């Protein structure tokens with residue numbers, strides 16, 4: 001059985017959400033962030049040298065990186081759910097968004113989060129670059145969700161799980177208040193019972 005090492009308020013919500021959607025059994029081990037530094041505790045470093053959540057352990061396998069973990073779990077899932085069939089247009093969209101969440105969108109969003117915690121004053125040379133990327137990315141996302149209900153088309157998929165967590169961070173940072181399609185989308189996916197189980201773990 002898969003053990004999920006969950007860190008409160010982190011991307012490990014993606015892994016719990018996916019396992020709940022697939023009704024797959026798992027064991028949950030929760031680690032708490034340091035209340036002052038907000039970093040992961042030493043207990044996570046004992047599981048994997050990178051000490052970043054999520055991490056899963058499955059028999060002899062230990063794996064970090066949320067996108068890789070989602071693909072690993074989907075390959076083990078008893079049915080071909082939450083992933084469009086290869087050689088379809090939906091699959092191409094699925095691949096793009098599955099990787100876009102961490103590959104492109106996380107950089108400007110997490111940089112904004114870190115800069116919001118910065119207490120030193122002075123020039124912030126990356127501001128211009130980040131603002132440009134934020135405007136470009138969220139306009140593309142909002143236009144996509146104006147055309148279709150989910151990232152891979154008409155059906156909910158694991159790409160939605162990857163994207164939602166980054167969109168939630170952006171929403172907390174008030175980066176997407178004007179994006180009405182993203183707002184409607186978030187309200188919809190947050191109603192899913194599997195999401196609510198994942199969210200209840202903090």
Ligand SMILES: N[C@@H](CCC(=O)N[C@@H](CS)C(=O)NCC(=O)O)C(=O)O
Pocket residue numbers: 007009010011012038039040041051052053054064065066067102
């Ligand atoms: N790209 C990685 C990012 C992993 C990551 O940065 N995790 C954060 C939580 S969302 C973490 O563990 N932070 C605690 C720390 O850096 O000490 C993924 O998608 O899994």
